[in-house]
Amino acid sequence: MVIGVARTDFEKLEVYQLAERLADLTWRIALHWDQMAKATLGGQLIRAADSVGANIAEGCGRGSYGDNRRFAKIARGSLYETKHWLRRAYSRDLLDAGQIEQLRSIIDELAPRLNAYIRSIGRAACNPKTDTTDYGPRTTHMSTLVDDPRVIEFDVRTDEMLVNMGPQHPSTHGVLRLVLRTDGEVVSEVTPHLGYLHRCAEKIGENLTPRQWIPYTDRMDYLAGMNMNLGWSLTVEKLLKYEPPEKGRHLRVIIAEMGRIASHLVGMGAYGLDLGSFSPFLYAFREREKILDLFEEVCGARLTYSYLTVGGATADLPRGWLQKCEAFLEQFEPIIAEYHALLTTNSIFIKRTAGIGVMSPEMAINFGTSGPVLRGSGVDHDLRRDGEEIYTAMYDGYAFEVIVEKDGHYPKDHKYPAVPHEAVLGDCWHRFYVRMLEVVQSIDLVRQAIDRYSTAEGGYGEPRKLTEKLPKGEAYLETESPRGQMGFYLVSDGSSIPWRARARSSSFCNLSVTSDLCRGCLIADIPAIVGSLDIVMGEIDR
Amino acid sequence: MSGQAFVDQLKQKFGDDIVGANLENVDPWVEVTAQGLLAVCQHLHDEPSLAFDYLNSVTAVDYLETDPKKAAKADFEPHMQVVYHLFSMQHKHSLVLKVIVPRWRDDVPGQLPEVPSVAGIWATADWHERECFDLLGVKFTDHPNLRRILCPEDWVGYPLRKDYEMPTEYHGIRGR
Known part of the structure; x- marks a missing residue:
């Protein structure tokens, strides 16, 4: 099976979809606030929440791993800012219990996924620039994107793992045992x-x-x-x-x-x-x-x-x-x-x-x-x-x-x-x-x-x-x-x-x-x- | 780096923490008390004219005559010597330090003698002190990770002590 990476299709990134949901939800909530709250807190909140998805999208469009990573980090910053404004809104009685639950479920999922996404940038299995596989006409490709098995998810969650290297590993030069604590490919x-x-x-x-x-x-x-x-x-x-x-x-x-x-x-x-x-x-x-x-x-x-x-x-x-x-x-x-x-x-x-x-x-x-x-x-x-x-x-x-x-x-x-x-x-x-x-x-x-x-x-x-x-x-x-x-x-x-x-x-x-x-x-x-x-x-x- | 003048200098600075010196031996040594060890080592490491920035080895020697016939004639009381070999990369000179401690703290068998760890000054000491703890049973206080290094963690006893007896059995493996 051919595996491809649709790098520039930011719309299908799960982090992006979550960011969209977050932005739209905050908008709908703030719509019902009074004039004073809209002008102060509301504006800030909407701007921060919108900026999460906007930066993910902009990073994707930049083409280089370095730029992409930088923008993804800005997105993370915006997410934290969103959290701040939501805390303020909550302490000023602008949110009800149902809204808080909805927001929490989105943010709790988005935050770790965004971190994993940042880590995964530049480490994908194949590079779109050198990938010459023919995916057929672009339009048909787009239509099958959602469940296309050829597409690797970017936001892979990694767990810490202990790996024993040796004592019988050939490259430990004899009977040396190294215990590695790894997170993905990185040894901590x-x-x-x-x-x-x-x-x-x-x-x-x-x-x-x-x-x-x-x-x-x-x-x-x-x-x-x-x-x-x-x-x-x-x-x-x-x-x-x-x-x-x-x-x-x-x-x-x-x-x-x-x-x-x-x-x-x-x-x-x-x-x-x-x-x-x-x-x-x-x-x-x-x-x-x-x-x-x-x-x-x-x-x-x-x-x-x-x-x-x-x-x-x-x-x-x-x-x-x-x-x-x-x-x-x-x-x-x-x-x-x-x-x-x-x-x-x-x-x-x-x-x-x-x-x-x-x-x-x-x-x-x-x-x-x-x-x-x-x-x-x-x-x-x-x-x-x-x-x-x-x-x-x-x-x-x-x-x-x-x-x-x-x-x-x-x-x-x-x-x-x-x-x-x-x-x-x-x-x-x-x-x-x-x-x-x-x-x-x-x-x-x-x-x-x-x-x-x-x-x-x-x-x-x-x-x-x-x-x-x-x-x-x-x-x-x-x-x-x-x-x-x-x-x-x-x-x-x-x-x-x-x-x-x-x-x-x-x-x-x-x-x-x-x-x-x-x-x-x-x-x-x-x-x-x-x-x-x-x-x-x-x-x-x- | 071990003439009388150098020892006098140290004595002047650290007083009674410098117990004595043997300048006749092939490698002359200076004896330091366990309490004074850290201050003396820090000084030896930091003082620009000495600059002992390289620790060659930390080890210990167990002085105990196990043969009762020879013990009567032995010219030493049972004790443990912790030996430090230092070197200066800059001046290319070396020095031997010794700390003499009892074989057991307060002479209660099982209570390990204590010496402050110098791992904070020389990173070499980290593993060397672990080895010394493992094989000779010297406890280095404030060591970052004082665990056995060569023997298994559940090993009993300190093999390089003179009165050590090989266990008859270890996890079903015959020892003697």
């Missing part, structure tokens, strides 16, 4: 529910030695296991006041930055999926697979590595691995342009992400967000440069620029696609863009690290003894993992098992902004916003 409240993946990691950490806990850190952010291993190892080393040898330092940079590339590739591919574009995901996973192959050669595991550990790494890089890694980077770098073509500069992608979920820098800082989410809002902060010395020492001597829009532009060290004019700093598009640029930056860092590693003298950093006693005290350290600042807090009572092991999750803070970021957006924008935060539930629930 989002409440995240967490904990589906809670595995008491911190409690387990109080029962194992630091090196034994390394495998548990893998399973927090399971898309960047290497970076998690590194964060915990450095925290323990901070307490031990241990510094890995030169070669071990560069080995860690190679591994950590490769981990970042792999993680951002998932972030990018999955974001495409969230927005309904399947192919970028395949291209991203094809390349990520090669990084996993490299990691597998290093430590035997593809996802939960437990490779970097307290002291350095569990083993040195295998012979010939550096060449394979370099060959991968050589092959991978030109492919990034394809990703930009598929997503970054794709006009549909830009329409879905630019100007959506805009987060101010103040809000980003106040909520403790970090990583690309923080930098996407224009905050110039990267722990690889601004972190604690034990961490920045790892990147000492490396040339890199923090990826953030500063003074109106991003770093110019490479040729990056231009920022579209629709994008607003702090929106979903910028968060995605920062991630894409960080991939290029990581390639540079890995290349530099390979050079340094090949010329460095000494060992790669033997792991510390499994049951080594920790010094009494406590240490907290955050590192720049792909999703943001991953912090570990270690309290020791002097034994080999920590008194308290705590993981401060970056995604946990990044996710906490959803309620505020999603308020008032459309349902379809929820996956766009949540996806742009690039969360991993394993890390949030721990």
